[in-house]
Amino acid sequence: MPELPEVETIVRALAVRLQGATVGSATYWPSRVFRGVTPPALDGAFVKEVRRHGKYVLIELNRGYLAIHLGMTGKLLFDVPDSKYTRAKWLFDGVLLSLEDIRQFGRVIWGEEIPEGLRLLGPDPLEISLQEFVNRAWSHRTGIKPLLLTQTFVRGLGNIYVDELLFRARVNPTRSSAGLSQKQLTHMWEEMRRLLEEAIRHGGSSISDYVDTSGRKGSFQREHRVYGRGGEPCLVCGSPIQKIFLAQRGTHFCPVCQNL
DNA sequence: AGTATGACCTGATGGC
DNA sequence: TGCCATCAGGTCATAC
Structure with a gap:
């Protein structure tokens, strides 16, 4: 959660x-x-x-x-x-x-x-430098989505924020990490910080279980652009958000905005 | 080093 | 109402 x-x-x-x-x-x-x-x-x-x-x-x-x-x-x-x-x-x-x-x-x-x-965990997504992020991404042969979920790569991202981050950076989740350009990775690094900081300001995302120490839900689920929106229109271009499975995790993305 | 699969748990939801 | 399958913010271990 x-x-x-x-x-x-x-x-x-x-x-x-x-x-x-x-x-x-x-x-x-x-x-x-x-x-x-x-x-x-x-x-x-x-x-x-x-x-x-x-x-x-x-x-x-x-x-x-x-x-x-x-x-x-x-x-x-x-x-x-x-x-x-x-x-x-x-x-x-x-x-x-x-x-x-x-x-x-x-x-x-x-x-x-x-x-x-x-x-043994990787660097924090809010502390990692752009250069280190790019170097680490280029040093793996795996897909970008499973890599971002790997806690020894960066620590703290999960399924919601990886999908949201890839949408905001307009990167297709099936891409391999090593094949991404400096520009794409820079965009991802910037969006990663912006997304996480914005989500913190909203008190996180509550889908079904999450509540804070006072039992209150977060509100960032209202800002989700792809997560949990399979079949609904993309908020940018209107085409249906696709839901597929990658690394056994539900993966939501816009096939047009995040084209290959 | 990668990836694929199943396991670990319980509850909610939807189809029939 | 009941039963069954499927799905869920996450790791882990094992096997190719």
Whole structure:
């Protein structure tokens, strides 16, 4: 579910309420999200910083790092009662934070250092330089869509924002990354930043599950130009938006605006 | 190194 | 109303 803009929205809200707070208690329900390794109790630990690392929420404590990936249906919610899908909850100076995850594709990782799974990810799309973006794109032989979804290439893009980005940059999703021109990649890099920043300003996209820490939906789904619009007219040229499958992911694009 | 496939989970939706 | 298939903001592991 949540991609970079949604996780960024969550992290900003967490930072306000958790920075400097002390962990009073932690409760973990048996669940796949821990992948067999439940974090320690953490009583008395305090929060140094909350930040985003790709699609991970990273909570830095004085004793180590709690990394939370929300998978497809994960939510971090303040002050809600336990539900059937509550997988963990923490009390930070009287503030209750719960992790709910229906499908359990999310994960919670504990590490005394930043977990390796996070360190191995590629650069952040909002921080990567144009030159590095171009060089990295040209160094792979794969399709541009699957490449943008690969978190070791850049960290944080998912299916919605890749489709939207390729539409805005007028790049066909079936193109190979190495075959793109400097001009096309420059356009993509610029649109990537613009798109993500705009989506963050809208509080992310809510299709079915995503809500922020207060349970509120984002509004960027109203700005989607291709994602979820298969068969509907292109907002630029009017031809029907196509939906195909690439790398097993639904892929939406305009065959005219994004011609080969 | 690439790509293709299935697995992991649960719920919503649409066709019959 | 029920049953079945299909689909969903994401990784992962395995096999060619």
